[in-house]
Amino acid sequence: xxxxxxxxxxxxxxxxxxxxxxxxxxxxxxxxxxxxxxxxxxxxxxxxxxxxxxxxxxxxxxxxxxxxxxxxxxxxxxxxxxxxxxxxxxxxxxxxxxxxxxxxxxxxxxxxxxxxxxxxxxxxxxxxxxxxxxxxxxxxxxxxxxxxxxxxxxxxxxxxxxxxxxxxxxxxxxxxxxxxxxxxxxxxxxxxxxxxxxxxxxxxxxxxxxxxxxxxxxxxxxxxxxxxxxxxxxxxxxxxxxxxxxxxxxxxxxxxxxxxxxxxxxxxxxxxxxxxxxxxxxxxxxxxxxxxxxxxxxxxxxxxxxxxxxxxxxxxxxxxxxxxxxxxxxxxxxxxxxxxxxxxxxxxxxxxxxxxxxxxxxxxxxxxxxxxxxxxxxxxxxxxxxxxxxxxxxxxxxxxx
Amino acid sequence: xxxxxxxxxxxxxxxxxxxxxxxxxxxxxxxxxxxxxxxxxxxxxxxxxxxxxxxxxxxxxxxxxxxxxxxxxxxxxxxxxxxxxxxxxxxxxxxxxxxxxxxxxxxxxxxxxxxxxxxxxxxxxxxxxxxxxxxxxxxxxxxxxxxxxxxxxxxxxxxxxxxxxxxxxxxxxxxxxxxxxxxxxxxxxxxxxxxxxxxxxxxxxxxxxxxxxxxxxxxxxxxxx
Numbered sequence: 001x002x003x004x005x006x007x008x009x010x011x012x013x014x015x016x017x018x019x020x021x022x023x024x025x026x027x028x029x030x031x032x033x034x035x036x037x038x039x040x041x042x043x044x045x046x047x048x049x050x051x052x053x054x055x056x057x058x059x060x061x062x063x064x065x066x067x068x069x070x071x072x073x074x075x076x077x078x079x080x081x082x083x084x085x086x087x088x089x090x091x092x093x094x095x096x097x098x099x100x101x102x103x104x105x106x107x108x109x110x111x112x113x114x115x116x117x118x119x120x121x122x123x124x125x126x127x128x129x130x131x132x133x134x135x136x137x138x139x140x141x142x143x144x145x146x147x148x149x150x151x152x153x154x155x156x157x158x159x160x161x162x163x164x165x166x167x168x169x170x171x172x173x174x175x176x177x178x179x180x181x182x183x184x185x186x187x188x189x190x191x192x193x194x195x196x197x198x199x200x201x202x203x204x205x206x207x208x209x210x211x212x213x214x215x216x217x218x219x220x221x222x223x224x225x226x227x228x229x230x231x232x233x234x235x236x237x238x239x240x241x242x243x244x245x246x247x248x249x250x251x252x253x254x255x256x257x258x259x260x261x262x263x264x265x266x267x268x269x270x271x272x273x274x275x276x277x278x279x280x281x282x283x284x285x286x287x288x289x290x291x292x293x294x295x296x297x298x299x300x301x302x303x304x305x306x307x308x309x310x311x312x313x314x315x316x317x318x319x320x321x322x323x324x325x326x327x328x329x330x331x332x333x334x335x336x337x338x339x340x341x342x343x344x345x346x347x348x349x350x351x352x353x354x355x356x357x358x359x360x361x362x363x364x365x366x367x368x369x370x371x372x373x374x375x376x377x378x379x380x381x382x383x384x385x386x387x388x389x390x391x392x393x394x395x396x397x398x399x400x401x
Numbered sequence: 402x403x404x405x406x407x408x409x410x411x412x413x414x415x416x417x418x419x420x421x422x423x424x425x426x427x428x429x430x431x432x433x434x435x436x437x438x439x440x441x442x443x444x445x446x447x448x449x450x451x452x453x454x455x456x457x458x459x460x461x462x463x464x465x466x467x468x469x470x471x472x473x474x475x476x477x478x479x480x481x482x483x484x485x486x487x488x489x490x491x492x493x494x495x496x497x498x499x500x501x502x503x504x505x506x507x508x509x510x511x512x513x514x515x516x517x518x519x520x521x522x523x524x525x526x527x528x529x530x531x532x533x534x535x536x537x538x539x540x541x542x543x544x545x546x547x548x549x550x551x552x553x554x555x556x557x558x559x560x561x562x563x564x565x566x567x568x569x570x571x572x573x574x575x576x577x578x579x580x581x582x583x584x585x586x587x588x589x590x591x592x593x594x595x596x597x598x599x600x601x602x603x604x605x606x607x608x609x610x611x612x613x614x615x616x617x618x619x620x621x622x623x624x625x626x
Contacts, residue, residue, distance in 0.1 A: 307496050314508045315508060318475060
């Protein structure tokens with residue numbers, strides 16, 4: 001029997017029972033489509049996070065007060081309060097050779113008002129360096145000017161949303177606003193850059209770090225953001241930062257330095273694991289589809305007993321019968337996989353249209369894995385029915401009903 | 402050309418062995434026209450299945466064209482079936498989803514014959530059985546007589562040496578039954594051996610050799626002169 005005839009015979013048999021064939025195709029297609037869609041979503045999430053991190057700025061290091069390290073032994077009775085991270089510390093870091101910029105950051109909430117309007121706003125105290133580091137952009141006016149960071153000038157840069165809520169469509173530049181009990185002059189408004197990792201810049205007001213520290217009446221910075229000159233120098237900068245701060249803090253390592261790459265790779269690991277997990281769950285539906293194929297083929301074999309007996313009487317070898325039914329099962333699973341791929345891509349396309357910001361993409365490995373699993377599945381679950389068919393005794397199969 | 406030597410076919414029914422065939426010895430020359438008659442359960446069909454290599458004797462020898470078939474493997478038996486034997490059944494056993502032409506084509510497909518040659522041979526068979534106009538009809542669109550003609554066409558398309566017909570008229574009215582028998586007899590006149598299992602004494606009497614079975618044994622074997 002020629003291979004093309006075997007395939008044709010199998011196709012004819014599948015078309016002979018359209019309802020059954022359609023059901024199996026549907027099950028297989030859903031399985032493959034869900035694998036493709038779920039991996040596309042997982043992969044999209046991973047890319048989205050990576051994208052967000054680059055929008056945060058490149059080769060950054062974050063210096064936080066306090067040591068976040070698990071050490072053995074009993075916890076200290078009174079938690080030794082870490083030394084404050086001060087503006088002087090931040091300025092000391094600017095002297096490290098490979099450091100491009102340093103932005104000290106102080107964060108707090110304060111009531112902001114203009115005429116009768118009041119609003120609680122997140123205040124960011126920082127320096128001119130923040131502009132480059134966070135890759136901000138201005139829609140009006142200018143950002144904090146470079147200058148002595150210890151001088152607490154009464155100037156403020158408003159986020160897009162804050163400006164709109166306080167001033168509406170009116171001009172804000174040059175206006176005096178009140179933050180707590182002090183007066184600040186608005187020197188710029190930022191573009192609606194949007195959310196970056198939980199911090200909505202449009203919902204903040206930026207003031208000089210020295211003003212913020214005195215407003216909050218503290219010496220302690222929230223964190224220091226450093227930008228290294230290049231990706232290669234990030235690790236060296238990290239070591240230098242720890243050394244510089246240790247010298248300034250009487251030999252104690254009481255800060256934590258996190259590099260952007262470390263955060264990114266952590267997220268990457270988490271999201272990759274998540275993608276694999278959902279793929280695994282989706283793959284279960286492929287196995288279910290395989291079992292359905294087995295079921296349907298078993299029914300097919302028992303319904304077509306006389307046909308099988310006849311084929312044997314006409315001189316078909318057992319191996320030929322086996323091949324016929326295996327071909328049927330694999331044609332079924334292949335067609336199902338094909339339809340599933342189409343549905344999966346269509347779904348990804350629709351989702352991409354609905355959420356343009358989300359970089360949805362079907363990874364090639366998942367496409368290959370889904371189609372391959374479908375095929376192997378069809379063959380494995382096709383073996384039992386096909387063997388049953390090939391072992392059928394023709395005399396009994398053809399016996400009068 | 403067919404020689405059965407002391408053939409038993411035993412089935413185990415519970416603990417009891419049941420003899421479907423008991424010490425059957427039989428020989429037929431090429432071109433024979435034989436009828437096998439007997440009550441239900443007398444072993445007629447079992448005899449036919451053994452001659453057609455669908456079943457194996459429990460004991461004894463079966464020589465087909467001087468080849469001992471008892472030791473052939475399943476695959477070799479399948480090949481002999483394909484090349485030398487044509488079956489005609491009471492219930493036609495046509496594949497319902499295939500057209501008449503495709504049903505006739507089946508043995509050629511199984512034998513791996515080229516598509517071009519298949520077409521010619523199917524057309525030839527359709528023509529010689531007078532069902533050319535029905536080639537694209539599916540079995541459920543055909544009358545009983547037409548169905549049996551398709552089945553006969555399928556049986557002869559491989560040009561076998563023997564046709565084994567198990568109650569070929571059992572499901573047909575008298576007129577179509579007669580037509581079918583005439584077709585089979587016509588084929589026999591071209592030199593193909595014809596073995597016909599039947600209940601109908603009138604049909605059995607038409608054969609040149611009449612074998613009567615009872616309880617797995619041949620009780621009468623007469624030649625018409």
